[in-house]
Amino acid sequence: MAILRIPDENRLLKGYNEIRNYLSNIGIDYERWEPLEDVSTETSSEKILSAYAKQINELKTRGGYVTADVIDVNHNTPGLDSMLAKFNIEHRHEEDEVRYIIDGRGLFHVHPQNRPVVAIEVEAGDLIRVPRGTLHWFDLCSDMRIRAIRLFQDTSGWTPHYTHSGIDTRYEPVCWGPRYIPPQNAAAK
Ligand SMILES: [Fe+2]
Numbered sequence: 001m002a003i004l005r006i007p008d009e010n011r012l013l014k015g016y017n018e019i020r021n022y023l024s025n026i027g028i029d030y031e032r033w034e035p036l037e038d039v040s041t042e043t044s045s046e047k048i049l050s051a052y053a054k055q056i057n058e059l060k061t062r063g064g065y066v067t068a069d070v071i072d073v074n075h076n077t078p079g080l081d082s083m084l085a086k087f088n089i090e091h092r093h094e095e096d097e098v099r100y101i102i103d104g105r106g107l108f109h110v111h112p113q114n115r116p117v118v119a120i121e122v123e124a125g126d127l128i129r130v131p132r133g134t135l136h137w138f139d140l141c142s143d144m145r146i147r148a149i150r151l152f153q154d155t156s157g158w159t160p161h162y163t164h165s166g167i168d169t170r171y172e173p174v175c176w177g178p179r180y181i182p183p184q185n186a187a188a189k
Contacts, residue, residue: 002030002126007171008116023120026112029129030120033100041103041147045070048102052149055100063096063129065151070102072147073140080144087138090168091160095153097130104145107175111135111167121175137168141175 004013004022013019016032023030039051048070049056056068073080090111099106101122108120110130121141122128130136132153140146152158 001032002123002128003121005119005121006116007119019120022118026110026115026118027131027134028110028120029127029131031127032125033127035102035125039102045072048149052100056149056151059098059151063098063151063153065096065098065153067152067155067157069150069152070147071150074104074145084140086160088168088173089160090135090137090163090165092133092135092163093159093161095132096151097134097136098128098151100127100149101125101146102149103147104143105141105175106146106148107139107141107173109137109139109168109171117167117171119171135163139173139175141173 001014001016002019004019005011006013013022020030033055036051039048043051049068059065060068073083077083090109099122101124103124105121105123108122108128108130109117110120111117112134120128150158
């Protein structure tokens with residue numbers, strides 16, 4: 001289950017409906033799809049795409065996505081630092097950013113117009129759609145691990161348009177670092 005924080009209001013949302021409704025109001029789609037039992041950390045990308053073919057096809061129909069792949073990032077990923085440096089700066093895309101998390105965790109910051117920035121910590125089973133044009137950035141958590149199905153409307157793949165606003169530097173990735181409060185120790189508001 002995702003965790004949603006609104007740092008500027010010192011709020012933490014943990015319930016599914018609460019998170020889904022809050023995100024819906026800022027244009028972000030969030031759903032839970034329980035992970036398939038026959039998919040493990042050892043399952044190849046090809047088998048993951050095959051195992052989730054039904055769900056992927058449903059998403060393609062829903063959002064006009066034409067391709068899907070599996071991104072697999074961990075401590076040993078070559079060029080990890082430079083890869084993360086592309087993700088963790090405020091940017092937008094000309095297509096939706098759709099991720100279904102297979103393994104690991106990650107942190108999306110979304111910067112809606114006229115609303116406070118939200119930090120969405122996602123884990124296995126979370127499906128998130130950040131619509132085209134939405135300002136956002138992404139960090140890994142302290143376990144430096146994420147595996148996710150990505151869907152694209154454009155076959156050219158992931159293309160960011162950076163804002164260079166610097167706002168991302170004001171929000172520490174909350175799923176690691178000295179201010180991180182594990183969810184079980186944080187009071188839900
Ligand atoms: Fe992005």
